[in-house]
Amino acid sequence: MPTIQLPDGTTKDFPAGSTALDVANSISERLMQQTIAAEVDGKTVDSMRPLEELSESDPIPLRLFTTRDDEALGVLRHSCAHVMARAVMRLYDGVGLAFGPTTGNGFYYDFDLATPISEEDFPKIEAEMQAIIKEAEPFERFNLSRDEAVKLVDDLDQELKTEHIQTGLAEHDSLSFYRQGEFVDLCRGPHIPHAGKIKAFKLLSIAGSYWKGDANNKHLQRLYGTAFFDKKQMKAYLEQVEEAKRRDHRVLGKQHGLFTLSNDVGSGLCLWLPKGATVRALLEDFIKQELLKRGYEPVYSPHVGRVELYETSGHFPYYRESQFPPLFGHPAGQLVDYWKTQLGEGTINDDAESDFLAAAKDIGCPFDDYPFAKPADEKIAYLKAWEKHQERYLLKPMNCPHHVQMYKAIPRSYRDLPVRLAEFGTVYRHEQSGELNGMLRVRGLTQDDAHLFCTPDQVEQEFKDTLDLVKFVLASVGLEDYRVQLSLREPGSDKYTGSDELWDQAESTLRRVLTESGLPFSTAEGEAAFYGPKADFMVSDAIGREWQLGTVQLDYNLPERFDLEYVGDDNTTHRPVMIHRAPFGSMERFVGMLIEHFAAAFPLWLAPEQVRILGLNDDMLPYCEEIQKEFRTAGFRTTIDHQSANVKKKIRDAQLDLIPYMVVAGPKDKDQNGLSLRDRLEGDLGFMPTADAIAKLVEERDTRQIRQVIQSDFKGFQGGDEEANSY
RNA sequence: GCUGCCGUAGCUCAGUGGUAGAGCGCGUCCUUGGUAAGGACGAGGUCGUGGGUUCAAGUCCCACCGGCAGCUCCA
Numbered sequence: 001m002p003t004i005q006l007p008d009g010t011t012k013d014f015p016a017g018s019t020a021l022d023v024a025n026s027i028s029e030r031l032m033q034q035t036i037a038a039e040v041d042g043k044t045v046d047s048m049r050p051l052e053e054l055s056e057s058d059p060i061p062l063r064l065f066t067t068r069d070d071e072a073l074g075v076l077r078h079s080c081a082h083v084m085a086r087a088v089m090r091l092y093d094g095v096g097l098a099f100g101p102t103t104g105n106g107f108y109y110d111f112d113l114a115t116p117i118s119e120e121d122f123p124k125i126e127a128e129m130q131a132i133i134k135e136a137e138p139f140e141r142f143n144l145s146r147d148e149a150v151k152l153v154d155d156l157d158q159e160l161k162t163e164h165i166q167t168g169l170a171e172h173d174s175l176s177f178y179r180q181g182e183f184v185d186l187c188r189g190p191h192i193p194h195a196g197k198i199k200a201f202k203l204l205s206i207a208g209s210y211w212k213g214d215a216n217n218k219h220l221q222r223l224y225g226t227a228f229f230d231k232k233q234m235k236a237y238l239e240q241v242e243e244a245k246r247r248d249h250r251v252l253g254k255q256h257g258l259f260t261l262s263n264d265v266g267s268g269l270c271l272w273l274p275k276g277a278t279v280r281a282l283l284e285d286f287i288k289q290e291l292l293k294r295g296y297e298p299v300y301s302p303h304v305g306r307v308e309l310y311e312t313s314g315h316f317p318y319y320r321e322s323q324f325p326p327l328f329g330h331p332a333g334q335l336v337d338y339w340k341t342q343l344g345e346g347t348i349n350d351d352a353e354s355d356f357l358a359a360a361k362d363i364g365c366p367f368d369d370y371p372f373a374k375p376a377d378e379k380i381a382y383l384k385a386w387e388k389h390q391e392r393y394l395l396k397p398m399n400c401p402h403h404v405q406m407y408k409a410i411p412r413s414y415r416d417l418p419v420r421l422a423e424f425g426t427v428y429r430h431e432q433s434g435e436l437n438g439m440l441r442v443r444g445l446t447q448d449d450a451h452l453f454c455t456p457d458q459v460e461q462e463f464k465d466t467l468d469l470v471k472f473v474l475a476s477v478g479l480e481d482y483r484v485q486l487s488l489r490e491p492g493s494d495k496y497t498g499s500d501e502l503w504d505q506a507e508s509t510l511r512r513v514l515t516e517s518g519l520p521f522s523t524a525e526g527e528a529a530f531y532g533p534k535a536d537f538m539v540s541d542a543i544g545r546e547w548q549l550g551t552v553q554l555d556y557n558l559p560e561r562f563d564l565e566y567v568g569d570d571n572t573t574h575r576p577v578m579i580h581r582a583p584f585g586s587m588e589r590f591v592g593m594l595i596e597h598f599a600a601a602f603p604l605w606l607a608p609e610q611v612r613i614l615g616l617n618d619d620m621l622p623y624c625e626e627i628q629k630e631f632r633t634a635g636f637r638t639t640i641d642h643q644s645a646n647v648k649k650k651i652r653d654a655q656l657d658l659i660p661y662m663v664v665a666g667p668k669d670k671d672q673n674g675l676s677l678r679d680r681l682e683g684d685l686g687f688m689p690t691a692d693a694i695a696k697l698v699e700e701r702d703t704r705q706i707r708q709v710i711q712s713d714f715k716g717f718q719g720g721d722e723e724a725n726s727y
Numbered sequence: 728g729c730u731g732c733c734g735u736a737g738c739u740c741a742g743u744g745g746u747a748g749a750g751c752g753c754g755u756c757c758u759u760g761g762u763a764a765g766g767a768c769g770a771g772g773u774c775g776u777g778g779g780u781u782c783a784a785g786u787c788c789c790a791c792c793g794g795c796a797g798c799u800c801c802a
Contacts, residue, residue, distance in 0.1 A: 116731090207797035208730040215729045215799065222797070250795095254738080263775080263793050319802055321728095398802065432728050432800060433793095441801080529802070617759040644758075645765075652763035666761055676761075684762050 002052045003059035011059045020047040021193065024064050031064065036072035036197060037190050039063040044071050046141060046190040067229040074102045079139060079192045080129075080201050080227035081107040086183035087128035088113075088223070097185060098160050098211055098220050105237070106226030110209050112160060113221050122203045125223075129201065132181070136196030140179045141189060149175040153186060160211060160218075161186050168212075200234040201227035243543050249595035250438040256600050256658065258591075258608075259439060268436040268443030270588055275608035278637070279594070280587050282606055284424055287448055287473060287583070294469060296420040296450055301402035303426060307392040312561055313401045316394065324430045324443075329391025332365040337392075340383050343376045399425035400555075400580060403451040404562045407576075412566040417576065418454035418462055424587065425449045439592030446587045452579040453564070459506070459577050463535075463552065464513050470537060470550050470583040471519075477594060478603065478706035481540040483520040485548075486510055487527035496530050498556040506554045507533050531557030537583075541597040549590060550583040598708065601658040601680070604697065605704045611638040611697070612659045614650040616666030623670045627663060627690060634694045636701075655680055661697060681708060 004023055005011045014022060020038035024031045024047070038047045040054045040062055051060050065072040081100035088111060089095045096112030111117075117125075144152060146165065153161040165186065169175065178187045180195065192198070204224040211217035228234040253259045258276030265271060272280060288298070307326055310316035316323070328334050339356050342348050353372070360367055365386070371378050396402065403421045412419065426446045435441050452462050474482065488507050489496050496503065510533055514521045521535070528534060534553035538546050555578040558564075565573040584590035594602070604610055611631050615624045624640045631638045641650045647664060654662045662678040669675045674689040677696075688696075700707075 205796075206731095209798050210729080213799065219730060220798095224797090261794090267793070313802095315802060322801070400802090429801080434728065434798080435800065436794090531802090614762090615759095616761060619759075644756095646758090646760045647762060648760085649764055650762090655763055662762080664762065668761080678762060 004051065005059040005061050007061075007063050014051070016052065017050045019050055020045075020062060020064060023051075023062060031066070034066040034068075035064050036067060036069075036192050037065040037075040039065060039071065044075065044190055046139075048138070048193050049141065073229070075190055076192055076198060076229065077102040077107040077227045079195065080198050080225065081109045082139070082178065082180060082183065082185060082187070082191070083129050083132050083195055083198065083201075084125065084203070084223060084225055085109045085111070085185065086132055086180060087125050088117075089183065090128055091125060092117075094157075096160055097158055100185075103224075106204065106224060108222050108224045110211075110220040110222050112211075112218060117206050117221055117223065119206060126201075126203055133195045133198050133201075135181070136194045137181045138194040139189075139191035141176055141191075142179065143174050143176050145174060146172070149177070149186065152177070152184070156184065158186075197229075198227055199229055200231040201225060202234065202238070240543055244545065244596075247543070247596040247599045248438075249440070249592045249600075252595050252600040253438065253592075258595065258600070261438075266443070267433060268431060268441070270439055270442050270444065276591065278608040279602060279606050280591055283477075283584070283587070283590070284448070286476065288422075290469065290473065291420075291422050291450070294420075294465065295418075296422040299403065299406055299421045299423050301396075301399060301406075301423060301425065303396055303428070304393040305396050305401060307394050308388075309401045309405075310394055310397070313404075313558060314561060315397060315401075319397065322429050322431060323397050324395045324428050327391075327393040327395075329393075330365070331363045332360050333387070333390055333392060335360055335363070336365075336383050336387060340380055343380050343383075346376065348376075395428035396425075397429055398427055399423060399447065399449045400451060400558060400578075401562075403449075404558055404564065404578075407451075407453050407564060408562065412453070412576070414455055414566055414568045414574070417566060418452050418458050420450055420452045422450035439588040439595075442586075442588050445589070447582045448584045448587065448590075449580070449582050452581070453559075453566075453576045454579070455566070455568075455574070456505070456577055459554065459579070460509050460513060462579055463510065463554070464517070466552050466579065466581045467513065467517050467519070467535075470552070470581075473583045474537070474539060474550075476704050477597075477606070479539050479541070479597070483522065483538050484514055485527070485536045485538055486514060486521050486523045487529075487534045487536065488523055488525050489528045489533065490526035493526070496528065497560070498532070502556050503533070506556070510535060510554065529553055529555075531555045539593075541593065542599075545596075547593050549585045549593065551581065551585065553580040554578075555580055601708050602660075603704065603706045603708065604660045605701045607658075607660050608637065609639055609657070609659050610636045610701070611661045611663060612650075612654045612657070613638060613640045613663045613665060614647055614654065615640070616647055616664065618644065620665050620667070620670070624663075624665050627665060627675055630690055630694060631663075631697075634698055636694075636697065651678065663693070 001013050001016055002018065003011050003013050004018075006023075012023075012026070014026070021032055021035055024035040035047050038045055040051065040060060041057060044065070045054050047064070051062065054060070065075070078101065081102070084107075085095075085097060085100055088109075092113055092115055094114060098110035098112060100107065100109035149165055150162060153165065165175065175186060176188060177184055178189060178191055202225060204226060207222045207224065209220050209222040211220055226234065226237065228237065253276065256275060257273050258279070259273055260271045261267075261269070262271060291298075304327070307316055326333075326337065328337070335356065342352075357367055357370060367386075371382055402425075403423070406421055407419060424446050426444060428444050431441060431443055436443070452466075454462050474480070489503055511523075514535065532554035534551055536548050537550040539549050540546050559575050559578055564576050564578075566576050568574045594606075602608070613624045613628055613631075615621055621640070621642070628638050628640055641653065643650060643653075651662060651664075658680065660680055662680070664676040664678060666676070669687060672687065672689075674687055675693055676687050677685040677693050679685055
């Protein structure tokens with residue numbers, strides 16, 4: 001007879017075999033109706049399984065998940081994925097099932113299917129799903145031994161499931177399945193009690209994918225959908241998706257002349273047009289001012305560096321795949337580089353080697369004493385010795401090695417620390433072509449970068465100050481809603497550099513400062529950089545989407561690799577600690593995100609064009625110019641609309657151009673030495689003296705007021721981690 | 728990088744084998760007006776690039792370049 005403990009601490013005995021639904025029913029029938037799943041010992045479980053099967057604890061701690069809980073929504077969606085798979089199997093022959101997990105916004109299922117599915121097939125599939133839901137059949141769980149499980153999926157002709165049991169699940173002795181009518185699927189669960197709980201669902205898109213995410217594996221068709229407990233929530237979600245499409249920075253960036261991409265310049269190489277450049281320059285100026293106040297020093301570094309520099313830092317050849325190829329001073333450079341790689345991989349033969357030497361000789365490198373008969377590593381050493389005298393440059397993939405050289409340029413005493421070197425540093429990364437996305441993912445980007453070199457004792461204060469800076473700059477553009485992800489090392493893993501002691505110290509420092517800061521944060525084990533733990537800012541935008549922007553990283557690795565030192569108060573040398581930090585991340589990504597956040601309607605302080613002056617007729621042009629002069633003197637970016645059109649047309653154009661303020665100037669305004677002001681949000685504000693209008697705008701600009709953002713009440717959009725329900 | 732789809736005027740798009748179209752924008756002229764589109768006329772395209780098929784290619788085929796969606800990746 002199990003004893004159940006509810007979250008409020010009360011305990012109660014139930015007959016053997018009682019389920020979470022029985023417990024809910026004992027409280028009220030209504031609660032039972034709303035119960036979707038349960039939590040036992042911190043794990044989400046089926047509401048229809050006997051509780052004593054689920055826990056050894058006494059009493060058993062139980063929490064009921066109802067339609068109001070996010071956990072329940074995940075369970076619902078996963079069950080809906082099963083319903084979708086069942087519908088697809090009814091409609092098509094020879095459907096192979098792969099995985100069908102939930103995502104932050106819905107679910108998908110991967111199918112191995114000869115017939116291509118297209119969006120035109122969605123109504124058909126949705127109708128079949130609706131029929132299944134109407135039947136409201138229960139989800140029934142059963143366990144099988146490995147052998148029985150293999151036999152079952154074999155009988156069902158599910159080759160992928162067979163493979164998965166034999167490889168991915170090799171360590172499981174017993175495997176769970178769920179049956180719903182004729183549909184049986186290998187699945188960890190949990191599920192909703194019956195299909196009737198799905199009150200709103202929709203298929204969203206079809207896409208290609210690969211078995212287990214590997215491009216060498218079988219190609220699959222992935223069908224995406226979403227589900228909710230009621231139609232209203234789903235409608236809100238779908239509207240949010242539409243709103244996101246309307247805010248696409250690639251469309252708005254083109255429409256408003258913010259940035260452009262050119263085939264001839266190259267993929268992922270963003271061209272900042274005057275208006276976009278204005279926004280960026282304002283943000284950069286703003287940050288520069290702030291950094292000066294906080295003790296940072298500006299530096300500049302070139303866009304290339306010798307390959308040796310990145311060999312020392314450890315980024316070359318490790319990240320070679322995502323770097324632009326090296327620039328070689330000698331024509332044989334590339335040849336030698338290639339040959340070295342071949343030697344390293346052991347994919348060579350004598351003929352190829354002779355060809356290589358002949359080719360090298362042709363372009364001026366006889367290599368007379370090449371160690372022909374020696375092992376590959378001696379040959380590599382020989383070629384490396386040659387390379388050492390050659391020029392080999394890399395477009396810089398990060399700024400740290402350059403800043404490190406600046407630190408090393410002069411001897412440092414503990415009295416000089418912390419040293420804070422800041423630069424808008426442009427770096428180049430050869431991202432895969434399929435990854436490029438407008439300004440959000442590019443190949444040339446400018447980080448609002450800085451490196452802090454400090455003593456171990458100073459780390460805590462510096463980290464605290466950095467958090468404070470990030471909070472301040474985000475608030476200045478109206479981004480107040482964010483959380484921090486603290487990325488820690490994976491315990492027991494050997495892929496990190498630095499002693500356990502340093503890591504423990506670094507991680508506990510970050511954790512302590514984050515806790516004291518009051519910022520919401522979550523931890524992610526195994527997500528740390530190889531050189532140290534980091535704190536990433538996950539920022540929510542106006543319509544509730546989350547973006548990873550700024551980052552703060554502790555680094556014990558580069559100081560070691562570059563042998564950085566300072567002289568301590570004990571007159572011996574010590575190793576400084578480095579902090580990498582970029583509040584915006586990159587200017588490209590940040591401005592791209594801001595375009596979507598504001599839907600290109602930038603607040604007054606950031607608007608490329610702040611005030612547009614509209615004359616009532618052409619006779620007013622001289623007066624418009626007088627007004628413009630006064631606004632310009634006050635530091636505003638303004639233009640005069642010279643169209644020979646009526647004021648309605650000029651206002652419409654200015655509204656569509658998202659200009660924060662319009663000045664309408666007619667004879668009546670001129671007579672009274674003033675203007676009529678129009679706010680893009682409020683409309684006509686009526687007549688006011690020019691000085692008053694300017695004072696009003698100066699106030700709004702200098703306090704960096706944010707007036708136009710719609711704050712969404714839809715939370716969790718694009719949020720949340722993927723949940724792997726399918727084992 | 729992989730799979731699929733796409734590439735026509737500055738922008739958004741129509742045009743499926745027989746001499747290139749619309750709307751918006753742009754230019755000129757008329758209009759001179761009070762808070763989201765006044766009117767007329769006009770300029771503008773070797774249809775992404777290179778091959779091929781055909782009497783004939785924007786249209787069909789191939790390759791390349793670029794874009795989009797998804798996958799994979801992101802120091």
